[in-house]
Amino acid sequence: MSKTILIHSFRHGVGRSTIAANLAFLLASEGQRVAIIDTSTKAPATHLLFGLKEDDMAYSFNDYLLGQCDIQQAAHNVTGHLKESLKGQIFLVPANTKSEKTARQLNDAQDALLLNTGCQTLIDSLGLDALLIDTQPGVSETALVAITVADTLVMILGLSKQDYQGTGVTMDVVRQLDVPRVVLIVNEAPTAFDFDEIETKMEQTYNCEVVAVLPHLDEVMALANKDIFALRYPNHSLTTQLRKAAINLTS
Amino acid sequence: MSKNFFSTQYWGRLSITTKFTLAVVVLLALVALMALTSFLALTSVRRQTEAVLLTNPQSSQPALEMADIEDARRQINQTGQSATTVLLVTIAVTVILAFFIVLLLNKSITRNINRLTNAATQLQEEKKRSDNLLNVVIPIGVALSAEQNFDRLLEKILLEAKSFCHADAGTLYLRTENDNLNFVIVRNDSLNIAMGGTSGNSIDFPPVPLFNTTGKPNHSNVAAHVALTGDSINIPDAYRAEGFNFSGTKDFDQTTGYRSTSFLTIPLKNARNYVVGVLQLINALDQNTGQIVAFSQSLEQIAASLSSLATVALEAYIREQNLRQEIQQLRIEIDEVKRQRQVTEIVETDFFQDLQAKARNIRRRGRSSRLEESE
Numbered sequence: 001m002s003k004t005i006l007i008h009s010f011r012h013g014v015g016r017s018t019i020a021a022n023l024a025f026l027l028a029s030e031g032q033r034v035a036i037i038d039t040s041t042k043a044p045a046t047h048l049l050f051g052l053k054e055d056d057m058a059y060s061f062n063d064y065l066l067g068q069c070d071i072q073q074a075a076h077n078v079t080g081h082l083k084e085s086l087k088g089q090i091f092l093v094p095a096n097t098k099s100e101k102t103a104r105q106l107n108d109a110q111d112a113l114l115l116n117t118g119c120q121t122l123i124d125s126l127g128l129d130a131l132l133i134d135t136q137p138g139v140s141e142t143a144l145v146a147i148t149v150a151d152t153l154v155m156i157l158g159l160s161k162q163d164y165q166g167t168g169v170t171m172d173v174v175r176q177l178d179v180p181r182v183v184l185i186v187n188e189a190p191t192a193f194d195f196d197e198i199e200t201k202m203e204q205t206y207n208c209e210v211v212a213v214l215p216h217l218d219e220v221m222a223l224a225n226k227d228i229f230a231l232r233y234p235n236h237s238l239t240t241q242l243r244k245a246a247i248n249l250t251s
Numbered sequence: 252m253s254k255n256f257f258s259t260q261y262w263g264r265l266s267i268t269t270k271f272t273l274a275v276v277v278l279l280a281l282v283a284l285m286a287l288t289s290f291l292a293l294t295s296v297r298r299q300t301e302a303v304l305l306t307n308p309q310s311s312q313p314a315l316e317m318a319d320i321e322d323a324r325r326q327i328n329q330t331g332q333s334a335t336t337v338l339l340v341t342i343a344v345t346v347i348l349a350f351f352i353v354l355l356l357n358k359s360i361t362r363n364i365n366r367l368t369n370a371a372t373q374l375q376e377e378k379k380r381s382d383n384l385l386n387v388v389i390p391i392g393v394a395l396s397a398e399q400n401f402d403r404l405l406e407k408i409l410l411e412a413k414s415f416c417h418a419d420a421g422t423l424y425l426r427t428e429n430d431n432l433n434f435v436i437v438r439n440d441s442l443n444i445a446m447g448g449t450s451g452n453s454i455d456f457p458p459v460p461l462f463n464t465t466g467k468p469n470h471s472n473v474a475a476h477v478a479l480t481g482d483s484i485n486i487p488d489a490y491r492a493e494g495f496n497f498s499g500t501k502d503f504d505q506t507t508g509y510r511s512t513s514f515l516t517i518p519l520k521n522a523r524n525y526v527v528g529v530l531q532l533i534n535a536l537d538q539n540t541g542q543i544v545a546f547s548q549s550l551e552q553i554a555a556s557l558s559s560l561a562t563v564a565l566e567a568y569i570r571e572q573n574l575r576q577e578i579q580q581l582r583i584e585i586d587e588v589k590r591q592r593q594v595t596e597i598v599e600t601d602f603f604q605d606l607q608a609k610a611r612n613i614r615r616r617g618r619s620s621r622l623e624e625s626e
Contacts, residue, residue: 109602109605109606109608109609110609112606112609112610112613113609113612113613116613116617139597141602144597144602144603144606145606147610148606148609148610148613149613151617159581161584164583164584164585165584165585165586165589165590168585168590169590169593169594169597172590172594173594173597173598173603176598176603176607177606177607177610178610178611178614180614190574192571192574193574193581197581198581201581201583202583205583205585
């Protein structure tokens with residue numbers, strides 16, 4: 001049974017796309033067939049991580065919403081773009097940054113059905129084991145529409161006051177959309193902190209499972225969205241943590 | 252720019268080669284003068300002799316009168332004697348002048364050699380200092396940065412500085428928020444005293460206030476003075492030091508029988524020039540004799556470099572500690588009223604109501620389709 005995992009955050013820049021790409025890579029390296037749909041049409045980044053140039057995107061997620069293509073046509077197999085051969089496969093449904101196309105994004109309740117159909121079609125036609133959806137941050141209509149199709153919602157947050165409040169609001173709203181499983185990933189935690197304590201406090205505050213507390217690392221910053229961390233540093237402790245999280249999310 | 256040939260400065264600035272050339276020229280001139288004088292003297296003797304022979308026609312004749320001959324001989328002798336005198340005087344003057352020139356040259360050469368020797372010594376000391384920096388101070392700095400235990404870090408700072416400067420004793424003070432210097436590590440090898448740090452012995456010395464009760468800065472205590480000014484103080488003998496009150500030290504000496512002598516007191520200054528602590532080394536020991544000596548200037552400089560690295564390590568530790576404290580008080584603050592309001596604002600919209608219905612629909616369909624799948 002395939003899982004639809006939504007990677008979400010309240011704020012921009014907490015590592016949503018980076019984590020989504022790494023999770024997809026790690027699942028594929030375990031032999032799974034994975035797809036990522038980038039619905040964050042305002043500032044898409046996932047295609048950069050997989051080395052997919054905008055000129056090579058015949059169709060994007062926006063085209064699917066516009067009814068200009070089938071969802072399968074917008075799915076690009078990016079497995080070959082990676083420097084390593086994988087047991088599994090990675091497909092990417094990218095978002096297009098060209099202005100005339102970004103005008104169309106998930107913003108109507110009706111789009112929930114369209115997205116759901118798209119997801120189901122993709123899962124069936126590509127024989128996916130997991131489908132990851134990278135969202136628009138916050139509680140915008142686009143984000144809320146995407147949430148309706150998630151089996152698991154992964155909320156990513158950093159240790160900032162802004163995130164604490166925003167994540168609280170988002171979690172309350174998400175719970176009213178009947179998402180079966182909601183989990184947290186704390187990202188970019190300063191290494192000086194006691195990670196076990198962060199986990200406990202987060203679980204208490206949001207009354208939900210914390211899948212991982214990931215450290216703030218200069219290596220991650222240095223990659224600057226140019227490469228996938230788990231691919232570059234296969235034996236790093238962060239990679240181990242991410243792999244554990246990926247397995248947890250698909251189990 | 253006018254050249255004053257009479258000033259010592261002008262001559263002093265001349266190179267040794269120029270001076271030597273000048274001296275040789277003067278000597279050659281003197282020798283030439285001597286030769287000229289001799290030549291003139293001999294010419295004069297010859298002329299006089301000829302004159303005597305010419306003026307006494309009898310003398311050229313075979314039969315000479317004794318008186319004439321005697322007269323001629325006397326005249327020749329006289330001329331010869333005066334020529335000899337001139338020669339002797341010239342030789343004497345030459346020798347004396349040569350002597351002085353050699354003396355002057357010798358002085359100049361000695362001065363130059365001394366200057367060269369000094370430069371060589373200085374160079375050697377510079378090299379020693381840079382070697383020390385590279386091979387001792389920097390590795391210590393690295394070791395300090397890697398230290399995870401605060402007590403051990405403090406202890407290491409003092410012990411490394413103490414061993415490097417061959418000091419018999421030392422104290423590390425840390426500045427508190429209320430501007431006191433707390434004794435944190437105390438060591439005295441000859442008295443076998445180890446307090447603070449990993450020793451397990453507490454320190455009962457009262458803290459040194461940087462300001463007295465009226466807010467006046469405490470410059471009489473050398474550690475407080477160093478903390479207040481941020482400048483190192485190197486004292487060869489505390490008992491003879493002026494301007495500082497060493498009564499506490501003297502009391503300590505009286506009870507222990509110790510003799511605190513040389514003191515090197517260095518501030519631990521951070522990048523913002525704020526003194527976070529003071530490192531005090533007591534009684535430098537001569538490596539060969541074991542005698543108490545003053546702390547040398549080069550040691551003072553090295554100790555200052557070491558203390559800046561120690562400060563970096565200390566600051567990093569304190570920063571990390573503060574972060575840890577913050578997480579211990581990590582209150583994930585959420586304004587519940589605001590949260591409720593924001594949630595309500597979203598879920599009460601028609602859009603959300605519609606979406607919620609659709610979501611239910613999707614979930615129900617998802618469940619049923621999965622049920623079908625599993626069947």
